[in-house]
Amino acid sequence: MLLYADALRAAIGLVGVAIAAVIALWHKIVDWAKDSLFPWIERNLPSMLSVAQKAFEWVDENVAVPIRRAAKKAWEELRKYLLKTVIRLERRNASQWERRITSFVVEVLTPQTPVVKKVETVEEVDWDDLPSDVRSAWMKSSQQSHDLDVTASRDQHLETLEMTN
Numbered sequence: 001m002l003l004y005a006d007a008l009r010a011a012i013g014l015v016g017v018a019i020a021a022v023i024a025l026w027h028k029i030v031d032w033a034k035d036s037l038f039p040w041i042e043r044n045l046p047s048m049l050s051v052a053q054k055a056f057e058w059v060d061e062n063v064a065v066p067i068r069r070a071a072k073k074a075w076e077e078l079r080k081y082l083l084k085t086v087i088r089l090e091r092r093n094a095s096q097w098e099r100r101i102t103s104f105v106v107e108v109l110t111p112q113t114p115v116v117k118k119v120e121t122v123e124e125v126d127w128d129d130l131p132s133d134v135r136s137a138w139m140k141s142s143q144q145s146h147d148l149d150v151t152a153s154r155d156q157h158l159e160t161l162e163m164t165n
Helices: 002-024 026-044 046-079 132-141 150-164
Strands: 082-091 096-108 114-126 145-149
Touching (some): 026 046, 132 145, 145 150
Antiparallel strands (some): 082 145, 096 114
């Protein structure tokens, strides 16, 4: 029973990742459909063209745009309290790296006395679980550490999504 639950969680996680990827790349998918798919359908299955176009319009209006708007709104709410998050990956030995996540958050005790608090978590990370750009940088230059400003990266990502709408 435990294996079934683990498999189900993994499957749900993969579906979530796939949906997130589709949403993040939605504008590219729409461009591809307009440039390649719709012309192909028009040539080969002309009676299906309006159905395909309406399907893309429906997904755009009812799925992609609402999810992007919800993600943006949630991030804006979180940013009121999350000042900065940085991930530092540092090589410990041939197969182990350390991931240190440091966040600076606003802790509101009372509206008059907000306090900035540093929250830090540290965990060991196997080579296989490192992001590909970190592995690549290490292979090219033996870079022993890698820093990622998560808040700046997310801010920029959402700004990019805004420009593509």
